[in-house]
Amino acid sequence: MEPPASEQEIVAVEAKLGLRLPKGFREMLLEFSAHVEMAWYLPEDLWWKTYRVHRDLLLEVFYGECCWNLNFMAQAEEMRRGWIETNFPDPDHPEEAVWHGKPSFMEVGNGDQLAINSNEGETSFVTYLSHELDSMHGYRLGDDFVMILSTNEESSSGSGHPSKDQRSMKSTTKQAA
Numbered sequence: 374m375e376p377p378a379s380e381q382e383i384v385a386v387e388a389k390l391g392l393r394l395p396k397g398f399r400e401m402l403l404e405f406s407a408h409v410e411m412a413w414y415l416p417e418d419l420w421w422k423t424y425r426v427h428r429d430l431l432l433e434v435f436y437g438e439c440c441w442n443l444n445f446m447a448q449a450e451e452m453r454r455g456w457i458e459t460n461f462p463d464p465d466h467p468e469e470a471v472w473h474g475k476p477s478f479m480e481v482g483n484g485d486q487l488a489i490n491s492n493e494g495e496t497s498f499v500t501y502l503s504h505e506l507d508s509m510h511g512y513r514l515g516d517d518f519v520m521i522l523s524t525n526e527e528s529s530s531g532s533g534h535p536s537k538d539q540r541s542m543k544s545t546t547k548q549a550a
Contacts, residue, residue, distance in 0.1 A: 378407035395497030397517040453477040
């Protein structure tokens with residue numbers, strides 16, 4: 374974890390990106406940290422034991438990470454724009470539109486992206502961009518960046534896992550994304 378970014382550092386990245394970062398994300402960079410990396414995993418033997426008992430909670434997740442880095446946003450955004458140019462150029466096509474208007478702040482290990490909506494007049498929700506348009510494509514992870522880092526009774530089942538209602542929201546949030 375690194376110290377917060379300065380306003381000048383954020384403005385410089387925004388100039389490279391050609392857009393203003395959403396308010397919540399800017400606040401996180403200015404008040405908390407410009408660069409955070411954390412990862413977790415279940416050791417293989419524990420994962421198999423746990424999976425047999427708690428399949429519904431693990432949902433085949435044995436590893437995860439949460440990271441953002443102001444200095445690598447331009448690189449992540451360049452990758453997102455490359456996906457748009459080569460595979461998702463039509464902002465009017467429902468599946469392709471999800472890639473537009475959302476600067477990427479994190480590349481997922483498989484080439485997918487996490488991005489924040491930057492369309493004017495809309496909330497700055499965080500969404501999952503799948504380059505293969507799989508079932509996670511367009512999944513809204515939270516209404517804003519800070520929300521996905523917080524857990525409370527309204528946004529979770531209390532276990533740290535999305536509630537059944539949140540998982541079932543996928544089809545409706547995909548359309549809205």
